[in-house]
Amino acid sequence: MEANYNILVIDNDSFIQDACRQTLTKHGHNVVQAKSGHEGLALLNNWSFDLILLEMNMPGEDGLLVLAKIKDLEPETIVVMISENGSIETAVQAVKLGAFDFMAKPFTRDELLKRIGQVQRNRRLNIEKLYLKQSRNQKIESAQIISNSPAIEKIKEMIAMVAPTETTVLLQGESGTGKGLAARRIHEMSQRKAGPFVSVDCGSLVSSIFESELFGHIKGSFTGADKTQYGKFEMAQKGTLFFDEISNISLEIQAKLLKAVEEKTISKVGDHKVVNADVRLISATNQDLQKAVARGLFRKDLFFRLNVVSIHIPPLRERKEDIPLLLQHFLNRFGSREGKVIEGLSPNAMKALTEYHWPGNVRELENTVERLVVFARDKIITTQDLAYSNTVLSSLPVKDPLCLEEMERLHIMKVVELTEGNKTRAARLLGIDRKTLRMKIKKHQIPENSNQNC
Template identity: 55%
Template sequence: MVSKNLKILVIDDDFTMREACQETLRRVGHEVELAEGGRQGLALLSRWAYDVVLLDLRMPDMDGLTVLRHIREQDPEAVVIIISGHGSIATAVQAMKLGAFDYVAKPFTPEELRQAVDKAGEKRRLELENAYLKAELERRTAMTRLIHGSRAMAQVMETALKVAPTDTTVMLTGESGTGKGLLARLLHEHSSRADNPFVPVDCSTLVPTLFESELFGHVKGSFTGAQDDKIGKFELAGGGTLFFDEVGNISLEIQAKLLKAVEERSICKVGSNRVIRVDTRLIAATNQDLTQAVADGAFRKDLFYRLNVVQIHLPALRERPEDVPILAEHFLERFRYLAPTRVRGFTPRALEALSKYPWPGNVRELGNAVQRLVVLASKPLIDRSDLEAAGTCKVERNQESSLSLAEVERRHIMETLKRLGGRRSETAEALGIDRKTLRNKIRKYNLDDELALPAG
């Protein structure tokens, strides 16, 4: 999880001792910076994050225990090794109580110093591993809750928790990246079916010719390539929940077969006439206007009414900017283990810029942006300048005030495409949208002609 090469700060007023520590530790690949006193050391710690701090106890400008107290207030995760020729056992015990990790008495050999630093590095590695496991746990438990602080999302959650315990079919609407998948899992995990499978079906990525096989399964030999029997999604979700993500992408032919399965609560595998009863709760999600799709003849009216029993709309992130700081901090905690430095938070200027940005890719794009910021961070606090350097929130506020939301979105998509060399899969991922949505937006804003993009 953590590189063997550590970033180390030595705080000691003794020039010879500082230089000796630096030379010893650089020889084994560590990056070492020096501070000739407590005040200079704290100034460096306020701007940069270090894996290990070597701290002398007795210095003229500020004693080591006072420096240690400030370090613990400033960065509680700092791994501090006390070094001193003047300390006693009592002083060492006091330092440990204040949060020091280890104590090395002067004079010490290069090997003793390396061993102490190796132990501190191992502690740092374990901290990062724990942070990773915590992030993974949060990622999974986030499936049971949506991070929010806005009234709009509170209303969404209120409705969701009312309908979750029932078997009612639910339609989730909202732009790509607003959290429809998370809400679908919340509905499942707060239902009586929670101990049974939750089976998602990504309708935007499945090949149309294989869609029926994916949904209903097939028997061996039913078509070219069907070398074995296959269990479909409906059977896999038996007793649980079947989630159709981006259901508006299903072809009319498959819509007819899906309607039959929903109405009769039974299926037939491809190549078989045997009827299989299925017990699944259905949740569907779409970023399209299915009412308009019905009017245009692109979506069956009868299927729409079957799936749209209760509709829950997730607002776009730009419609609930008060959620942005909460979500940004949540993603920061989730991705901190990726950082080469110990990122502790955002400056007020950075949070303000994040909150004012329209986020066309919604929560998914914000999560991607925070991950990028954490990976590129070189300071404990992410500032407005870091956002701009990482290609986030590039539109200036005085410019944006005179631009329409569509123009802000057009510019953002164009800049992201340019930054990623026109590669659509990477651009869609960076924006937090699927390839079909990106393709539609490129067509909407005529970006093919403007950037001479390849088709696809």
Template identity: 45%
Template structure:
């Protein structure tokens, strides 16, 4: 039964009767069991699926249990191994323990002892997997896992995130590549009631269409060539947590109805299976393409779009919030100075001007790479213009200048500078005021005086 399944167990023994007996015992105990009659067959299974525990006979023709143990630790280091050994091969079993086996049991096997040994191995494997997951999440959080910015656009995003995070609403994150959509998704998860559950991310653009259904919903053993064991999908792994569907616009049309059903009913079947599985996970999706346009083009289901589009948060491109660049640049400077053990503390005014004038087609991700480049090449304690990548520094040529004829009244010069700066900022008076070094109310006053 789905609710009582303990873990995935691989049993390896060249004795067919022993294999059948052990398989029956552990299925009764609630394990998902796969079997192999040789070390070579076991390696094929290990390459295609994760197992929490492997119970293996020490003496087998060809690849014996000790060799299989070493190979398993090389490709599946979190799989715990319990060795079965005859009384006369205890020394070999002790050697196996030194090579990383969790435990050994002697033949003839006694059911309570072997069940207890495998159970304890499963506990250790589960703890290791949980610690690994937590370490990865902590690394993800500590690795610039913050949405940084004080611009009006970013403050609006952060306010919306704070509002929607405690709810169960599906969220669609829109924005260009590199604007921080996954950071926003992680922040929503961290501020939600599901924060203690898993945050599972799937890049829909990075997984081939033929494998995406299996990744999302899982598959049964034998569902397709190479499916040697049951595999849980991301929806199951994200149960009680959050599933982040990155670049959801790349979902194949054939998979979209199944996703729609999960969003509507909270249930699905594994590929090749008939059992209906319930899942309770929050879905956050992202796209760097306008989904409504894909709907009009017939490339995305309209009903799925409306299911995803309950709450939409648009992450602004970096070029529309240049006032955030100094804060972001300083954050990345500290990060990469520490990582590269360099005493770099500041960014020169000239270098900062270049950073703020660059158009940043790659957004925050490109800025991060630029600062890392500069920190590595910096020879002193301050990043200078020559430390920046040529692509960023060369955009100095595109600076906008204003030519003023000598003798022009000062009041007219002020008006022209304000009007041209507002053109450059697309009417953003607050940003124009920051660029000119004056208060926003001064711009309003000057504009009113010219009318």
């Protein structure tokens, strides 16, 4: 999905203005015209443009001076200079002042569209670089929903139906149920799949900089704002903007978000100029937003805007038939990452993991499997592995047969825990010296706490 731009044409030649307007509007762009640099700068004070076509030589005006003023007002705006009599030296000077390129008059329709295409690619690359820079520490994988339960199969059907539309979606469910995965799946199945998927963690952002993160800011708008910066809305142009745990945002930000949703425009912090916001919104919450509305903690009008389609994702304890599939999925993933061949779990271990209530849902299951894989020494994970995994499952009774080494390992672990990591006391209770204890701890790969006493 290619971007449609706000384009300002500054030229005193009415023929050029009309030709540009007809060509560009036919290709979906919004075109605003100005007959002089003074008129163009006045428009720039109130609106933000993606591209400006600027005539170099207008009566009584120096195009290079107008270019300099434009760059002072809007450093990120792309400017293409146009002129009938421009020299190479003048073109070079314009580029040095910040112009993206130079076009000699007369130019054809195809030449204009080619230049617009170059501008679009350049702008898209700049935003993608920023997006990748900010998301480089995030794991970006294809959104695969692993399930065997009727409840999740129904959700997958709903996602398939709502994804191709432009409607807003509200994902509800406990923490760790997979709301973020569902949001990414909606994006991947949508008409915006070629665009970015930008996630906003509403629970982790500091309230004082939240507005800047969402809408961007201009240079000098607050202490530390040493350059103009894109916000999440602009980074998500032609893509999807996902608000995770949206119930955490303040009423003040809710009001500004509502305005952005209704008008599909935003303004950077410290700036009154309007920027188009062509994004699809998906939100997620682990709270009951209707109760939050009743308590005055969430705006009713924003709730209705976000809750056009609501999808509730049930907790893992209500779909236990999904647990074996998820276990195998995570075993394969982490086994591959760690270079280990993990074939599966013993029947008793599978029974224990399936019967556990998983208050942290799929996220807790994923973290538990990762730890089990890290400490696994055989191809089959047993209840012995669960016992010394140092997770909530460690207290489960060991039902699989124990070899002598496993009994020794478990006994040493319990004694070290009993002595709060004091190896001298632990060795005394075990009837061995401290050096032997250290050797056995290393042999059995028993995790050591850095704060333990020697």
